Amino acid sequence: MAKNKSLGRWLISGPPLLYLLIFFAIPTLIMAFAAFRFPGDYGGLLPFIDINPESGKNELLIHAGNWQEFLTFENFSRFFEDTIYVELFIKSFWYAGITTLVCLCMSYPLAWLIARSPKKYRDLLILLVILPFWSNFLIRVYAWMIILGPQGYFAMTINQGLALVGIAPIQLMYSHFAVIVVLVYVHLPFMVLPLYANLEKHDVALLDAAQDLGASGWRRFWKITWPLSLPGVWAGSALVFIPALGMFAVPDLLGGTDGMMIGNLIKQQFLDSRDWPFGSVLSIMLTLAVLMMAGLGMMIGRGRQRNAL
Amino acid sequence: MHSKQSKWLWAAAIFVYGFLYVPLIIVVAYSFNDSKLNAEWVGFTFKWYGLLLHNEQMLVAARNSLIIAVVTSCCATVLGTLAGLAMHKYKLRILPILVLTPIAIPEILMGVALLIFFVMLNMTLGLVSVTLAHIAFCIGFVAIVVRSRLQGMDEALVEAARDLGASPIQAFRLVTMPLIMPGIIAGALMAFTLSIDDFVITFFTAGAGASTLPLQIYSMIRIAVTPEVNAISTLLMLLTLTLILIASKVAPSALRAK
Numbered sequence: 001m002a003k004n005k006s007l008g009r010w011l012i013s014g015p016p017l018l019y020l021l022i023f024f025a026i027p028t029l030i031m032a033f034a035a036f037r038f039p040g041d042y043g044g045l046l047p048f049i050d051i052n053p054e055s056g057k058n059e060l061l062i063h064a065g066n067w068q069e070f071l072t073f074e075n076f077s078r079f080f081e082d083t084i085y086v087e088l089f090i091k092s093f094w095y096a097g098i099t100t101l102v103c104l105c106m107s108y109p110l111a112w113l114i115a116r117s118p119k120k121y122r123d124l125l126i127l128l129v130i131l132p133f134w135s136n137f138l139i140r141v142y143a144w145m146i147i148l149g150p151q152g153y154f155a156m157t158i159n160q161g162l163a164l165v166g167i168a169p170i171q172l173m174y175s176h177f178a179v180i181v182v183l184v185y186v187h188l189p190f191m192v193l194p195l196y197a198n199l200e201k202h203d204v205a206l207l208d209a210a211q212d213l214g215a216s217g218w219r220r221f222w223k224i225t226w227p228l229s230l231p232g233v234w235a236g237s238a239l240v241f242i243p244a245l246g247m248f249a250v251p252d253l254l255g256g257t258d259g260m261m262i263g264n265l266i267k268q269q270f271l272d273s274r275d276w277p278f279g280s281v282l283s284i285m286l287t288l289a290v291l292m293m294a295g296l297g298m299m300i301g302r303g304r305q306r307n308a309l
Numbered sequence: 310m311h312s313k314q315s316k317w318l319w320a321a322a323i324f325v326y327g328f329l330y331v332p333l334i335i336v337v338a339y340s341f342n343d344s345k346l347n348a349e350w351v352g353f354t355f356k357w358y359g360l361l362l363h364n365e366q367m368l369v370a371a372r373n374s375l376i377i378a379v380v381t382s383c384c385a386t387v388l389g390t391l392a393g394l395a396m397h398k399y400k401l402r403i404l405p406i407l408v409l410t411p412i413a414i415p416e417i418l419m420g421v422a423l424l425i426f427f428v429m430l431n432m433t434l435g436l437v438s439v440t441l442a443h444i445a446f447c448i449g450f451v452a453i454v455v456r457s458r459l460q461g462m463d464e465a466l467v468e469a470a471r472d473l474g475a476s477p478i479q480a481f482r483l484v485t486m487p488l489i490m491p492g493i494i495a496g497a498l499m500a501f502t503l504s505i506d507d508f509v510i511t512f513f514t515a516g517a518g519a520s521t522l523p524l525q526i527y528s529m530i531r532i533a534v535t536p537e538v539n540a541i542s543t544l545l546m547l548l549t550l551t552l553i554l555i556a557s558k559v560a561p562s563a564l565r566a567k
Binding site: 017 | 315317318319321324325326328329330332333335336339346387388389391392394398399403404407408410411413416417418419421423424425426441445448452477506508512513522523530534538542545549550
């Protein structure tokens with residue numbers, strides 16, 4: 001019987017496990033390994049298995065004795081030698097951070113309002129937030145290319161307004177502003193949903209009690225609603241910050257020359273200059289950054305929750 | 310709630326809804342505009358939709374996208390349902406990590422890892438590599454939907470079936486399966502939309518061989534803004550909307566899962 005049970009267990013969990021091992025875990029490990037390797041003769045990656053010049057056979061060329069010829073820390077030292085890479089990471093953190101903050105400021109009132117509206121409307125109001133999110137990501141970016149483009153009504157109106165007060169026309173496209181607006185636009189629902197899920201569970205009686213005891217509106221918010229909503233705030237922030245950090249299409253289409261982020265550099269290393277080992281180093285650094293932020297978020301979230309209680 | 314406060318809240322909410330919808334409405338509106346520029350409104354036309362039908366590259370891309378999405382949806386639904394069942398039934402350590410990390414990390418990481426992997430295996434990048442990659446990231450979404458459906462299921466029903474003499478397989482086929490069917494269908498639709506919409510992972514795993522709709526749109530909007538893109542965007546939005554309507558009929562709860 002016990003044997004039968006473990007057989008069933010393997011039959012059910014085996015196929016997805018195997019698939020994800022092959023097409024997710026192993027590729028990720030190979031990428032981690034590639035960071036310590038050299039680029040190939042024609043770009044890409046030097047093969048792990050190659051024809052051994054002595055025997056003429058296909059062989060794995062790494063042995064215990066000669067590992068220094070096959071593994072290197074050069075790619076990592078290159079990352080830290082030139083400050084431009086670290087600066088690019090800082091800039092990407094900055095972009096993702098502002099995006100998260102703007103998303104939070106826009107989502108909080110909306111999530112609160114939906115959570116306090118009559119029950120029968122809540123699902124509809126939330127659906128209205130998710131719906132645009134189901135349209136293709138590139139379409140949502142493209143929409144802003146129309147709006148911010150120099151011929152769009154929005155850009156023209158702003159520039160006409162500026163002309164009235166005597167300021168030279170500005171370019172909205174290909175700027176930091178454009179990148180952040182679009183990053184906010186594509187990530188907004190990620191913030192609204194966890195905030196709403198949290199705020200919906202709040203006990204309104206707490207606010208009434210505080211009011212009876214004479215607390216003002218702001219005081220009630222900062223002393224009750226805000227601390228209680230922190231788990232939602234942290235969850236939403238992680239859901240916005242992490243994908244925003246790795247974004248490459250938005251800066252690529254709207255960022256212009258100085259709007260680059262880590263994602264663009266990774267893309268460049270893999271597809272344009274074809275230096276895969278260095279590209280892998282950048283990917284590992286991005287992974288570490290994501291893990292660090294996720295860990296930090298969890299720690300702060302837990303600490304704050306304890307303080308709030 | 311004070312009325313003054315709620316007025317501000319409503320203003321903020323309306324602003325956010327406007328922020329979400331106005332850009333998409335603009336895309337749809339300009340798809341009917343009789344001008345090559347997405348600027349001034351000139352007149353109503355179906356011209357751009359007609360041009361789409363004669364755009365060979367676009368049609369090939371649409372066909373590729375459809376093939377990839379159908380195959381991905383089928384495979385990811387089977388594997389994802391199994392994963393959801395396994396995660397619900399057993400205490401597993403490795404599977405949940407493998408299922409959930411692809412969803413949690415930036416897409417670009419999975420894209421480049423798979424690019425290295427496929428090239429190392431000497432695989433020609435194209436429809437096959439894209440489909441394999443899509444299945445890998447869709448499994449997690451299907452698994453989550455199916456698992457949440459299983460968590461809402463009454464375990465006693467399966468036990469009753471077993472007590473009445475059904476074999477484990479019969480109990481699954483006759484009791485569990487029909488009960489979680491809405492979750493499975495919702496998962497399949499979700500995998501389909503995720504696959505047809507995916508840009509980042511496709512971008513890295515498609516090579517020069519296979520273009521998909523998002524890749525085609527990307528290469529078009531990189532060069533210039535043209536109303537043909539508005540037309541294809543409008544059609545894609547219609548398709549997604551239809552799928553969501555179906556999903557909301559089958560499993561209303563699944564819509565929230567993404």
